[in-house]
Amino acid sequence: MENLLLQVFNGLVNGAFFALLSLGLAVIFGMLRVVNFMHGALYMLGAFATYLLGTSAGVSFWWALVLAPLAVAAVGIVLERLFLRRLYDVDPLYNLLLTFGLTLVLQDTMRLRFGIQGVPYSAPSLLKGAIVWGNLLFPTYRLFVLGFSVLICLLTWWVIEWTRVGMIVRAATENPGLTRALGIDVDRWVPPVFAFGVALAALAGVLAAPMRNVSPLMGADLIVTTFAIVVIGGLGSILGSVVTGFLVGVIVALGAVYYPPVSNTLVFVLMAIILLLRPAGLFGSLE
Amino acid sequence: MLQVEGLQAWYGESQVLHGVDLEIHDGQIVTLIGRNGAGKTTTIRSIMGIHRQKRGRLILDGVDLAALPPQRIARLGVGYVQDDRGIYSGLTVHENLVLPPVVSPDGWDLDKIYDAFPPLRARARQPGTKLSGGEQQMLAIARVLRMGAKLLLLDEPTEGLAPILVRRVGEILREIKAHHLTVLLVEQNLRFAVTVADHHYLIVNGRTVESLSNEEVERREQELLEYLGV
Numbered sequence A: 001m002e003n004l005l006l007q008v009f010n011g012l013v014n015g016a017f018f019a020l021l022s023l024g025l026a027v028i029f030g031m032l033r034v035v036n037f038m039h040g041a042l043y044m045l046g047a048f049a050t051y052l053l054g055t056s057a058g059v060s061f062w063w064a065l066v067l068a069p070l071a072v073a074a075v076g077i078v079l080e081r082l083f084l085r086r087l088y089d090v091d092p093l094y095n096l097l098l099t100f101g102l103t104l105v106l107q108d109t110m111r112l113r114f115g116i117q118g119v120p121y122s123a124p125s126l127l128k129g130a131i132v133w134g135n136l137l138f139p140t141y142r143l144f145v146l147g148f149s150v151l152i153c154l155l156t157w158w159v160i161e162w163t164r165v166g167m168i169v170r171a172a173t174e175n176p177g178l179t180r181a182l183g184i185d186v187d188r189w190v191p192p193v194f195a196f197g198v199a200l201a202a203l204a205g206v207l208a209a210p211m212r213n214v215s216p217l218m219g220a221d222l223i224v225t226t227f228a229i230v231v232i233g234g235l236g237s238i239l240g241s242v243v244t245g246f247l248v249g250v251i252v253a254l255g256a257v258y259y260p261p262v263s264n265t266l267v268f269v270l271m272a273i274i275l276l277l278r279p280a281g282l283f284g285s286l287e
Numbered sequence B: 001m002l003q004v005e006g007l008q009a010w011y012g013e014s015q016v017l018h019g020v021d022l023e024i025h026d027g028q029i030v031t032l033i034g035r036n037g038a039g040k041t042t043t044i045r046s047i048m049g050i051h052r053q054k055r056g057r058l059i060l061d062g063v064d065l066a067a068l069p070p071q072r073i074a075r076l077g078v079g080y081v082q083d084d085r086g087i088y089s090g091l092t093v094h095e096n097l098v099l100p101p102v103v104s105p106d107g108w109d110l111d112k113i114y115d116a117f118p119p120l121r122a123r124a125r126q127p128g129t130k131l132s133g134g135e136q137q138m139l140a141i142a143r144v145l146r147m148g149a150k151l152l153l154l155d156e157p158t159e160g161l162a163p164i165l166v167r168r169v170g171e172i173l174r175e176i177k178a179h180h181l182t183v184l185l186v187e188q189n190l191r192f193a194v195t196v197a198d199h200h201y202l203i204v205n206g207r208t209v210e211s212l213s214n215e216e217v218e219r220r221e222q223e224l225l226e227y228l229g230v
Helices: A002-032 A039-057 A061-082 A092-114 A140-162 A164-174 A176-181 A186-208 A218-233 A238-258 A266-277 B040-048 B070-075 B093-098 B110-116 B118-122 B133-147 B163-178 B190-196 B214-219 B221-228
Strands: A130-133 A136-139 B002-011 B014-024 B029-033 B054-060 B078-081 B151-155 B182-186 B199-204 B207-213
Touching: A002 A039, A002 A136, A002 A140, A002 A164, A002 A186, A002 A218, A002 A238, A039 A061, A039 A092, A039 A186, A039 A218, A061 A186, A092 A218, A130 A140, A136 A140, A140 A164, A140 A186, A140 A238, A164 A176, A164 A186, A176 A186, A176 B070, A186 A218, A218 A238, A218 A266, A238 A266, B002 B040, B014 B029, B014 B040, B014 B054, B014 B182, B014 B199, B029 B040, B029 B163, B029 B190, B040 B054, B040 B070, B040 B078, B040 B151, B040 B182, B070 B078, B078 B133, B093 B110, B093 B133, B110 B118, B110 B133, B118 B133, B133 B151, B133 B163, B163 B182, B163 B190, B190 B214, B190 B221, B199 B214, B199 B221, B207 B214, B214 B221
Parallel strands: B014 B207, B029 B182, B029 B199, B078 B151, B151 B182
Antiparallel strands: A130 A136, B002 B014, B002 B054, B199 B207
C-alpha cells in the first residue's frame, strides 16, 4: 500500500513534465495548426539554458526558472518568424518535417559542444532533502516540481478561460477565418502564443535539470510519449492535455512496478484503445 | 455606400463569379437572390475579404476593399454573419458577443443588445452553441450590431428557421433599418425578401443578370421562382 502511494507520487511528478510539455503543444497546435516536433528539443534547451546561466553567469536556479524560459522563448520566436510562418499556408506536414529537421540541428549543436553524456546540475539547497510522512519519504525537490507545475497549469487555464487574450486564442483555435472576419488580427497573436508554448517546454526543462541528466537527447526520449498524450487527451484540448499528462505519468509509474516490460508500451496501448473508442480523444471534439 | 463592379472570383482553376455588379445606398436593405451554387455566398465572402482569389472593384465609402484582409474590412464597419451563423462552441454567449472589437461609437451596448434579444441575457453564461438555431441567429446578428458595423452582410439568416422565427428575423431587420444601417442579404425566400428589402439582385451562374424593385419581384414571382429552382 505504501509502495503504491509512493509510485503514484512518482508518477504524478513524471506527469508534471508531461503536462507542461503537452499543454505547450496543445496551445501551439490550437493557434498555429502546427505539430511542433521540436518541442522536446526546446525542453532540452531549457535545461541547458539553466546549466549555462548557472555555470557562466552564476544565475541561481530560482532566477533560471524565469530567465531560461524567456531565453528559449526568444529562440522560438526567431525560429517561428524565420521558418515556421512561411509554411502556414501549405500542408501541415511541411511544418512537421521542418520542426523535425530543426530538432536534429538543435540536438547536434548541443552534442558538438557538450558531448552525448551531458552535464550534471544540482538542486538548490533549499529544495534538498526530503519530507517524511509516516514511513514514506517524499524528496522535497519532487514535491516542488509537482506543486509548481500544477500552479503553472492552473495559471494557463485561468488565462485561457478568463482573459480577453484567452478568448481570442479560443476563438482563433476554433475558427481562424471567421475570427479574422470579426475584426481580430489573428496573425498578430501567433508569435506570442507560440513563444508561450515554447516557454512552457523550456520551463519543464528547467525543472528537469536537477532531477535528470542535462543531455542533448533528453527531449527526444520524452517527445514521443508527449505526442501520445496529446492524442489521448484530444488534439488542441487544454484540459485534455493536462489531465492526460498526469494520468499517463501515473500509469507509466505503476506499470514499471507491476509489470516492467510493458511500462513504456502502455501509453501506446492506451492511445490505440482511446482512438478506437473516441477518435477525437478523451476531451476533444471532431471538427 | 457599397459599389461592386465586375467582380470575378475563382476557386483554384475554376471561375465561379463572372461579373457581379451591385450598388447599395446608405440605409438600404438589398437582397441577392439566386439558386444554390449561383455565387451568392462567394460574393459576400469576396466583399468581406475572406475569399482572396478575385478581381474587380469593391468600393466601401470611397475605400477600395479588394486588397484588404478581412480584419481590416471588419474594422471599416462591415459585419459578417456567415450562413452557419458562426457561433463559437468554446465561447459563452456573452463572449461570443464581446469578441469583436467595437469599431464605431454607434455600436450597441450590452444593455441595448440584451433588451432587444432577451433570450441572450438569460443564457449569457452558457456555451454559444447550446442556443437554439433561432437564438444563434439572433446572437450572430447581435454580435455585429455591438461591433458598430454600418454595413451588415447576412448570409441566409432565415435558412432552417421555423416560420415564427423567420418573422422575428424580419422584425430584427426592420429594426436594423430604423437605425439607418445598411444590409446586404442573401435570401432564397422571395415572399420574405419583399417584406424587408428595398431592392433585389438576381444572380445566375456567377453573374448579376437583373436588378429588381419589390414590385417587379411580386409581378414576376412565378418566373423568378423557376430561376431559383423552387
